[in-house]
Structures are given as C-alpha cells and as structure tokens.
Amino acid sequence: MMRQYELVERVKRYNPAADEALLNRAYVYAMMAHGNQKRASGDPFFGHPLEVAAILTDMRLDDATIAAAVLHDTVEDTEATLEEINKTFGPQIGALVDGLTKIKRLDLVSKRAAQGENFRKLLLAVADDVRVLLVKLADRLHNMRTLQFMPEEKRRRIAEETLDIYAPLAGRMGIHEMREELEDLSFRTLNPDAYNTISKHLQDLTAKSEKLVDEIERDLTAKLRDRGIAARVKGRQKRPYSIWRKMERKSVAFEQLSDIFGFRVLVKEIDECYRALGVVHTTWPTVPGRFKDYISTPKQNDYRSIHTTVIGPGSQRVELQIRTEAMDEVAEYGIAAHSLYKDSLNGDGQLVGESRAYQWLRRTVELLAEGDNPEEFLEHTKLELFHDQVFCFTPKGRLIALPRGATPIDFAYAVHTDVGNTAVGCKINGRMAPLLTELQNGDEVEIVRADGQTPPAAWESLVVTGKARASIRRATRAAVRRQYTGLGRQILERAFERAGKPFSDEKLKGALPRLARASFEDVLAAVGRGEMFSGDVVRAVYPEHKDDRRLAGEAARSRARGTIDGAEGGPGIPIRGLNSDLPVRFAPNGGAVPGDRIVGILTPGEGVTIYPIQSAALAAFDNEPERWIDVRWDVEASEPQRFPARISLQSINEPGTLAQISQVIADHDGNIDNISMVRRTHDFTELTIDLSVWDLKHLNAIIAELRAKRVVSRVERVTG
Template identity: 40%
Template sequence: MPSIDALSERLTEYLDPTQIQKVRRAYFYAAQAHDGQRRKSGEPYVTHPLAVASVLAEMHMDHDCLIAAMLHDVIEDTEINYDGIESQFGDQVAKVVDGVSKLTHLEFESKAEAQAENFQKMVLAMAEDIRVIIVKLADRLHNMRTLGAMRPDKQRRIAKETLDIYAPIAARLGMRDVQVELEDLAFKAAHPMRAKFIRRAVVQARGQRRDVITEIQTAIENRLKQEGLPGSVTGREKHLYSIYMKMKRESRSFASIMDVFAFRIVTNTVDECYRVLGAVHNLFKPVPGRFKDYIAIPKANGYQSLHTDLFGARNFTIEVQIRTKEMDAVAAQGIAEHSHYKSTGDGSTAVGSYSRARKWLQGLLEMQQAAGDSMEFIDSVKKELFPDEVYVFTPKGRILELPQGATPVDFAYAVHTDVGNSCISCRIDRHLSPLSEPLKTGQTVEIITTPRAQPNMAWLNFVVTGKARTSIRHFLKNQQMHESVELGRRLLNQYLAQFDINDEQVDQVKLQKMLEDNNFKNFDELLQDIGLGNRMAYVVARHLRPGDNSEDENSDKGVDGKALVIRGAEGMVMHFARCCHPIPGDSIVGKISAGRGLVVHRAECRNMNAKRDEGNRDIFIEWADTSDEEYGVVLELQVESQRGIIAQLATAVASAEGNVRQILSGEKDGQMNAVTIELMVANRVHLARIMKKLRAIRQVNRVTRT
C-alpha cells in the first residue's frame, strides 16, 4: 500500500521542499476529510487519492496537480465545499478539483444522462485547465486497477465507459501508457475469458519467438554501429486489447497477427531519425506503401515518429518505429510530459502536443455550446475520438487532420463553421466532386461557398466529425425555430383578419394572460407552437380577438381574411404532401400537422376529403404569382412493350425541359407495360406540355397524373 512518505521521497526528484510540504498538507487534509470512509475493498478511502497522486508523480506533474489529486473526491464525498478548498489551497487547485467532481446533487432520468452531464461539466473545466482531464484519467486508472472489488455488472458498465470515453481521450491526448493500461484492464473486466486466453497465447508465442527477436534486434544494432549512428533498439509488445481488436476488425487469426515483429529505435535528433531509416532500409527490404512520416506531419495528438514495414529474416514482417528521446517521452505521456510546463514556447515536441490538445479542447467547447443537450454532446464526442486520421490540404497548403471517412463537408466545418454553413460544392485535387465523397490523405480540398447557401439535413447521413454534426443540427434547429415563428405569425394573422386586427394590434393584457396560462416565456414561443402545428391558430385568434370572449370558442364563422400565400420553398415547417404532389396552378389547401407545421395538399386529394369528414379544419392557401422552384409530380403511363421505349419516354420529358428523377417499369399485361415516371416540373402548364409530348409517342396508350 502506498504511503505519503514514499510519495514524498519520490517527489524530491523534481519538486522543491516547499512544494512537497504543500502536497503532504493536502494528504493530511484529505485524510481528515475522508475519516471513517472506506472503499469497497475495505481499505481507508484516503488510499485512493494517494494512489492517484502517485500515478501523477510518475508523470512528473506539478505540485498543484498533485494537490488536486489528493483532494479530487473531497467536494463530492465530504462536507467540504469549493470555498473551503480555495481558502486552503488556492483558486487553481479548487478549479481542478471542482472540474473532476461529479454532479452529485442533481437528479437525472437515467444513468446515461448523468454520465453525459458529468462529462459535459468536466469538458468545460478542461477548457480552463487541461490538468482536469489528467487528474481524471489517473483517477480512472486507479479505479480500474482496483475494479475487482465491484459487482460483476458494475465492472462491465465501468469497463464499457472506459473503452468508450476515457481510453480514447487518453489516446487523443497522446498518453499512450495510460491508454494501453486502461484498455487492457477494461478488456479484462468486460471479457475475462477472452482476455485470459489471449494472454496465455501471448506468453506462449513470446517464448517461441525469442530467438527470432534477438536475431533481428542484433542485426539492426550491428548495422547502426557500422553507420556510426546512435540508437537504442527494443522490441515492442502488442497489448491484449489491440490484439483482440485487430483480430475482430480484420477477421485475422492470432497466429497471423503475432507473425509481425515490432521494434522501436530511439535516437537523439530528427536528422539521425532519417539516417537510421536509410540504414534499416538497406538492411531489410521495405514493404511498398507502408512508410509513414509522422515527424513531418504529426498526428492530431502530437505523436511524432517514422513508421516503416520491412521484409525481415525468415520471411517475417518487421514493423519499425524511429523517433527521438523527446518524441518517445511524448508518445508515452502526451500532454502529461512534464517538459511543457517548463518550456518557453520553443516549438518542442511536448509544446506541440500541448497546443494540439488545447486546440482539440477548444473544438469540444464549441461543440458543447452548439449541442442541444448533454446526450447529443457526448454522442458527438464519441464520433470525434477516431484513432485513425487522414491528412488533407487547403488550397494554401495548410494541413488539416480529420477522422477516417471524413468528407468535404467535415473539411469545410474544420476550416470554419461559416464555411461549412455556406458550402455548396467542392473540388478535390482540382476536380469537382460530391460533398459526400470520403477524403484520402494527401488530397487538396477546395470548398465552394455562396452567401445564400445553407446546411442540408441530408449531410447528417454522411458527416463523421462531431463539430460538423453539431453545427448542422444547431443551424437547422435555429432555422426551424425562425421559420416556425414566421409561419405561426402568418397563420395567426390570417384568422385575426376576420376581427380587423393583426398580431401587432392584439390586446396586450389578453396576450400576457394567455402566455402565462400556457407557460410561454414570450410571444415568439406561442407563434412557434402555432407554426409547428401544436396549437391551432384559429383558437388563439379567438382568445385574442377584441371585445368579450364569452362567445362559444368552438363556433366557426369562417375566415374573412386573405388566403395564405406560399412561394413553394418555404423551408422546414412547410411540406408538400407525397400523396398528391401539389404544384403551382393546382387548387390547394393546407393541413396543420403537429410537430411538422403546414402540409400542402391538392384540393381534390382523397386524404384531405377524409380529414374534412373527421371534422379537421383546412388552412386556406394559394400560390404566389412567381416561383423559381421545381416540384415533384408522378405520372402513370400505359405503354406498348418495345425495345428502347424507356429511352423514348426520357427523351420526350427532356425535350419539354422536364427533369426525370426516377422511372419504374411495373407489371406487364400481355403486350402492355405499366410505367411510373417521377419528374420535376415548374407548374401545371409545364406539366401539361410534358404530358402532351408523352402522348405524342405512338406506343403510349394512356398518361395520367396520380
């Protein structure tokens, strides 16, 4: 069991006596605060914060971080509050402790919602002080080491959360040592039998491979000596979870994965890294297409190294990583590598890792601000924590790191939210490409924008970055709110017109009473409710009409005002019914649908006749005089079976300036075929011209509009 004296002895390596004394004082403060509390294992509770501080001491974290580790459960589990810690240990320590603490005093509908809220709160604290997440990861690491004291179902739940959130965060921050241990401990808790069998197989394979590993390592060391290059060569062990995931992801056997021998060469300078690369390529033949230069283009978490695959002795594949000592330290500890606390911004590897982590946290903060709730936010974060990246270039040569499978829309939002919102098309390597095309490393992407453009809901089907997904949802949500308010205003004014007033002339006393009775904060919320179809405009109009309201609210005197004029492209709260496909020139009526807004039908639509029979009210609407939009319409044809008839039909539609979206050939009845054509037209006159062209084809017996 760790002791404060043993920790103090270890801290003498890099902290001065005054700072060590502050850490000791924090320990005794925590011991007193947690007095009488015990862990599930039966140990005094204070052993946990002491162990967390010991984990951070191995990373050489500063004394404030160690003090926060000692106190990280004090706010959550004792009577001591934020002010008490601030008065004793200062503002910085109190903020880190508060960031790590959970939201224990709020009630949530589910465990998942509580976890999401806790994570969201922690991200906000991380944005102010990155040490919050370092303390949290150390806390989670010790909890995983002592997970055996928990019930099996709780072990599995905590293990899943660790694999979903905390291990990927450790990877994203470059803290590989923490990531590997978290993954292996979580794997063991979630799948104990699988972990046991893989561990046994690894131990057995290690013994069989010892001679080959020694032979390859000696050959590399001898070649480096011949070239006069410094460098230590060590074999790399694959950890259990990575072996399991590789077997699962690539459907490979354990033997095929273990046939690959991995080595790491650590040298002094970047120049020596590239010279070592040349030496090993002279020793063994490189595998084409398997070289990656993460020194010139670091990973998103700041990781730097040269990776190469070689054909080695006895026909084995060799994986070699080449890096400097500083790169090796950052690869192991990432932003926790202590040199960045002492650096002066000289562009070192640790400083680069730290700045990238800050940039990532800033991105999380933007996502949090745009997200609708904590569950949506944590879903976006999970999608953001991809282990593989693609590196693409802006036209000016700037490099952007994006997750595997990212599209030009993800790229646009990575450049700037406004670029994503106004994106209409893109060029990849100077060629026009679809916005949904997955990007590949090395491509140059140019985004074409226009001020009138806006995000498309269909983009949510293919974007992969959390920022893009959250920004699109945020824009659409705000736009729907704005459009529903405007539609609600137009609908309300249509019914208020029978009382010779509009929304600006209503009695403010009546309006305020209605808002209070229905728990609306303001008039816009009421209009939004009307526009979304959750409240009927004629009922609201009757409540707000001048004079006495004693008249029966359910009586219907009709609407004396003008019909609602629509232009076609009314946005997200006006929809055209797919049962009858109305187009300009048709007589139309509207139906308010709860949650969707206004649905436009043709006046003769059977569905509308049925709704009238049920007593539903119509909204009187008419087309605007001009519209630049195209509208979908469906035609059913009966044609004689003949080779090339489909091509003739498409040509006829095109000759009348129509746009065919889909042609379906239906059942065949003797020599006759039923054909359904879905096309886009400007109005009823345009449709009539197309139908005339189709009827002119000799093989077409009948053309009808559905």
C-alpha cells in the same frame, strides 16, 4: 496503503522543491474526511485517492495536481464542501476538485443523458485546466484496475464507457501507455475469452521469439553504432486489445499477423532520426506503403516519430519507430510530459503556452458546448476522439488533419463553420469531385461556396467529424426555425386581419409575458409549429377581444371552400410545393395538385398538411377549428413542379394489362412513384397507383385515357 511520508517522497524524487506542507495537509484532510468509508473490495476508501496520486507521481506532475488527486472524491463522497476546499487549499485546487465532482440530483431523462452531462462538465473544466483531465484519467485507470470487485452489470457499463471515451481521450492527449492499459483492462472485462486466448498466444510466442528479439536489438544497435549513431533500441510486444482490433479489422487469424513485435530506436537529436532511417533502409528491404513521417507532420496530440517496416533478420517483418528521447517521453506521457506544461505555469497555475493536443481539446469543447443536448454532446465527442488521421491541404497550403473516411464536407467544416454551411461543391487536386468523395493523404481540396446555401440535413449522417455533425445539426435547426417563424408570421397576420385588429411586432413584443415566451421569434415559431394557436395570440395582444373558435373555424372552412380556387389565389398563405420555404407536406392518402381547392391543417411539430377540399379526412378536424389554415396555390408557370396524386383502378386480369396501364401514364408524362396490387376475383385486380403530375388538368387527362382502355373497367381518383 501508501503512507503520508511515502507520498511526499514520491513527489520529491522528481521535484525536490515540492510543497511538503501542502501535500501533508491534503493527505490529512482527505483521510479525516473519508474516515471509515470502504470500497467494494472492502479496502479503506482513502486508499483509492492515494493510488490515483501515485499514478500521477509516475507522470511527474506538479504539487497542486497531486493534492487535487488526493482530495478529488471529498466533495462528492464526504461531508466536505467546495467552499471548505477553496478556503483550506486555495481556488486553484478548488477548481480542480470542482471539475472532477460528478453532477448529482440532475433531472435527466436517461442514464446516457446523465453520462453526457457529466462528461460535458468534465470537458468544460478541462478546457480551463488540463490537469482536471489528467486526474480523471488516473482515477479511471485505478478504478479499472480494481473493477473485479464491482457487480458484473456495472463492470460492463464502466468498461464500455472506458473503451468508448476515456481510452481514446487519453490517446488524443498523447498518453499512449495509459490508453493501452485502459483498452486492455476494458477488453478483459468485455470479452474475457478473447483476451485470455490472445494472452496465451502471446505468452507462447514470447517464449519462442525471445532469442530473435534479442538478436534484432543487438544487430540494429551495432549497425547504428558503426555509422556513428548512439542509439538505444527497445523491443516491445503489442498488447492483446491492439492485436484483437487488428484481427477484427483485417479479418485475419493470430497466426497470420507478422508484426506482433515492434522496436523503438531512440536517439538524441532530430537529424539522427533521419540518419538512422537511412541505415535501416539501406540494410534491410522495406515493406512498401508502411512508411510514415510524423516528425515533419506531427499528429494533433503532439506525437512525433518515424514509422517504417522492414524485412529483418530471419525474414521477419520488423516494425520500427525512430524518434528522440524527448519525443519518446511525449509519446508515453503525452501532454503531461510537454515542456510547456511543466515550465510555463504562471502564478495562478495556468498555462502560458499550449500544446497542439490541448489546443485541439479546447477547440473541441468550444465547438461542442454550443447548445447541443447532453446525448448529442457525448456522440459528437466520441466522433472527435476516434481519429486515424489523413492529412489534406487547402489551396494556400494550410494543413488540415481529418479522420480516415472524411469527405470534403468534413474538410470544409474543419476550415471554418461558414465554409461548411455554404459548400456546394469541391475540387480535389484541381478537378471537380463529389462532396462525398473519401479524401486521401496529400489531397489538395478547394471548396466551392454559394451565398445563402443551407447544408442539407442528410449530410449529418454522412460526415465523420464531430465538428461537422454538430454544425450541420445546428444549421438545420436554424433553417427549420426560420421556416416555422415565417409560417407563424403569415398565420398571425391573417388571424389579426380576420379579427379586425392591427398587427405589429411592437404590439406582439408587449404581450410576451402573457404568452410565456422569451422572444418575439419564439412566439412566431411556436405558432408555426402548431404549439400555440393564433387566437390565443390575438387575445394576448388585445385582451378585450372575444371570438368563438367554432364560428371562426367554420368561417375558415367556408373561405377555404369558397375562395381558394386553383392558382388564381385568394387571401391564403401561398403554397409552392415540397420545396417551399414553408414546412409543407401533402395529404398522405392522395396528395393534392394545383387546380384542387385546398385547405391546410396545422400539425404541431410538423407544419402544414395540404388536403383537397373534398377529402374525407378533413372530417376528423371538424372539432379543431384552430388548426384550419387558409392556403392557396402559388406555382410559377416558368418553374413547373410535380405534385403527388393517387388513383385507384380495377383492371382485367390478363397478360400485358399492367404494361398497358404504365404505358398510358408514361405517354402522358406522368411518373409512377408507387404501385400496389390486390387480386379481388379470378378475373379482376385492384391497383392503387401513386403518381407525380403537374396539375389537375394533367391528372384528369391520364384518368380519361385509362378509362378508354379495354383492360380497365373502373378508375377514379383517391382523395383520402
């Protein structure tokens, strides 16, 4: 276990002006707080926060971060309190420790929800101070290094979480060395056989290729030196998880991989990167399609480098990364190496400027923290973390970075949420294209918009970015809420009319305390969803009003049977079909068509189900009169719509019978949605056919024509 003076010495190696008193105070406080606590390995628990601090000293972080690392488990695992930390070490370190403290005693419905809630709190704290994330990643790295002491089931859960969230998060922050180690440690736990096999292959390959690697390093260094470029060339071997992922992605065996080894060319200045590239490309043949310039177009995590692949000595494929020494430091340590972070802290320890990676993180947190539940938050964040980027442009030249597989819908939401919500089409490179087109590098995308447009709910499963998915889900929920709010208002207006009482928004707002709802809109939506009955609202507004629900229900049924007749109307709520502004569906066993006398049944959470008044299914609701809703048809003759209907028929079992039946329906402009057949006897077959028709007259014409056919012995409509 690291001693007190060793911790101070590690910090002073890169920061001679370190606050030695602060580090000593944090060390002693944490040691006393953890006391005799042990880890699963049997080692003193206090050794863990010290190892976390040691990892962060390798990244050359500031005194406050090192102190927070030493203290990060005290509030969670000891008798120490956050108030005590704030008092002893100041609010800056207290905020860091608080951001790292897990949520306890939460009433959450699942482990996944708890994981999501903890992760939400972590990222919200990170949005205030990125050092929270750096300590958390170091904490996870040390836990993964000692994972073998945990029970197997817990090992797998932690490794999966690391591979799903923390390793990609380290990558998005540009800390690639840590990301790769987290991936390998997770891979070793989740798939030990594959890990061991690949590691053995790598050991054998390293032994065989050692001379070739040295030769390429010497040859490349010499050629650059001859052109006046002082460069440092480093050979590196890919890690097991990276190799495994490539084997899985390309469905190839280990022996088929030709880029196990890569080389980094490190120079002093940016112009030397391009000069070195010229030397490489004029010396060895390039591999087409393997060139990327992340210097002119950096990744969102601030990664900058030139990537190319050539056929080098011995006809070997050689992957090269060309960058400056400063770029290499950012590539290894990401945001922790960013000069803004080290040099631009104000007196409160806050960043004066921000790197692109931190800006991305803040935007992600702001977008994903707007009301989604913990599980959705976790899902969307995962989508944002896995980024193999494609770069596209707006017509004005703004660069938009998106994941591979992104569509113009993702592009629209990346530009602005309002652009995504109102998107109806797009142009890619000046030509109209479907919104589901997969975007390619360099595409110029123009989004066609329409006011009043709401994104279809189906888009949620088609987009690949977390921002798009979260925005679509919110817009869909808002649209559904508006539907239920509109339905609820119509139901209440008619309920107050039946009760002979005036209805107004002001009167309803005055009854909110009695209805236990926070807003007027909440009441309307609850009534529309069927979660609150209209009679209860009437009595809340007019406590002296009394009614008999059964009599009211009978009256509603009487009105439904007596006054609702086809499209002529009556006082009921207008029904326009499945594309209505109201949440409407039709009876599952038979549907309903204009011309039928109809009644609506309110189903909690589903809206209104429309039944023909003669439907036998209505008997099931006789004891629930509060669910009966007055409805009427409101179909425009100029905008005809098809409606669902079902017929049952008995046909003679002979060749061509089904063709004759289908022909009758087609000749009458009917549409068959579904058909089922059951052989009742050797001579007869029972058919049930779901149709789409214009109205009752249209349906009756089809039935009459079918009855006239010799092959049909019986046909009748099914009404449920």
